Amino acid sequence: MHASQVRSAGLGLALASAFAFGGSGVAAKPLIEAGLDPLHVVWLRVTGAALVMLPVAWRHRDLLRREPALLAGFGLLAVAGVQAFYFAALSRIPVGVALLIEYLAPALVLGWVRYVQRRPVTRAAALGVVLAVTGLACVVEVWSGLGFDVLGLALALGAACCQVGYFVLSDQGGDEARPVDPLGVIAYGLLVGAAVLTAVARPWGMDWGVLAGSADLGGTAAPAWLLLGWIVLVATVFAYVTGVVSVRRLSPQVAGVVACLEAVIATVLAWVLLGEHLSAPQIAGGALVLVGALIAQSSTPKAASGPVAGSDPAADGGPAPADRDAATRTAT
Numbered sequence: 001m002h003a004s005q006v007r008s009a010g011l012g013l014a015l016a017s018a019f020a021f022g023g024s025g026v027a028a029k030p031l032i033e034a035g036l037d038p039l040h041v042v043w044l045r046v047t048g049a050a051l052v053m054l055p056v057a058w059r060h061r062d063l064l065r066r067e068p069a070l071l072a073g074f075g076l077l078a079v080a081g082v083q084a085f086y087f088a089a090l091s092r093i094p095v096g097v098a099l100l101i102e103y104l105a106p107a108l109v110l111g112w113v114r115y116v117q118r119r120p121v122t123r124a125a126a127l128g129v130v131l132a133v134t135g136l137a138c139v140v141e142v143w144s145g146l147g148f149d150v151l152g153l154a155l156a157l158g159a160a161c162c163q164v165g166y167f168v169l170s171d172q173g174g175d176e177a178r179p180v181d182p183l184g185v186i187a188y189g190l191l192v193g194a195a196v197l198t199a200v201a202r203p204w205g206m207d208w209g210v211l212a213g214s215a216d217l218g219g220t221a222a223p224a225w226l227l228l229g230w231i232v233l234v235a236t237v238f239a240y241v242t243g244v245v246s247v248r249r250l251s252p253q254v255a256g257v258v259a260c261l262e263a264v265i266a267t268v269l270a271w272v273l274l275g276e277h278l279s280a281p282q283i284a285g286g287a288l289v290l291v292g293a294l295i296a297q298s299s300t301p302k303a304a305s306g307p308v309a310g311s312d313p314a315a316d317g318g319p320a321p322a323d324r325d326a327a328t329r330t331a332t
Helices: 003-022 024-033 036-051 053-057 068-090 095-102 105-118 123-139 150-170 180-202 207-214 224-249 252-259 259-272 280-297
Strands: 214-217 219-224
Touching: 003 024, 003 224, 003 259, 024 105, 024 150, 024 214, 024 224, 024 259, 036 053, 036 095, 036 123, 036 180, 036 224, 053 180, 068 095, 068 150, 068 180, 095 123, 095 150, 105 123, 105 150, 105 180, 105 252, 123 252, 123 259, 123 280, 150 180, 150 224, 150 252, 180 214, 180 219, 180 224, 219 224, 224 252
Parallel strands: none
Antiparallel strands: 214 219
């Protein structure tokens, strides 16, 4: 596949993942307002998705022997860790501040690639991170919730670090002689995440009757089970699948910047479906996040056989994209 086609396909998948993840809040909020505890909604989301992916887990059961550390890490960090740290942070600091800190993850990914893996990153990716984080600060109107809570900020930073784990671990397995199927990683990650969240959320105390009723979706009564179905199938299964595959086709740092669009999409959907109006700074911030994502997308995806991640071949003296199509990594 042509390098440009790989990048375009990866961008499309990353945007689809951001849209799916961004739609989770719009469906979850009515369920919470109907009487479900936020942690119980998270447990239903992850456990439901894990059950859906059980046949996939069985099909790829050899991964338990081949990649136990990868599966455990994905479940603990990418699934359970992000959710648990984020919701714990919300109990101490405003939503906008917690969301902004969590989405410092793209900047942390760049730091991981540059200083831990010791591989260059493109200027486009770095500029995209700066623009996206600045725009995100406007989208969440971080100035309206400024405060200093050390523990709350530390918890939000923990969510950001776990999100780094999501992007880094999603990229694992593509360079091996026997690539790890991303669907298998997601299936077992959800199973591990469900087990961890069961201990945290303690769902045996949940009000199950809420799911048999309806919830208010912007003035319209929507069946609670339908909202839960959206959260499980679209905002979790579809979102994780497209997200992991997009990282394989782009790179962790580029996909991380595009993922910042999740907050913008969530804000817009809340405006359209829940009547939560957008301010001028939020609209301007959304445009800035979009610009940052588009700039970062111009980063060249890394080659499987090369030592450089997300670097410009011309600047590094490497082969042009047209000369390395065969080496460009694609998702399994």
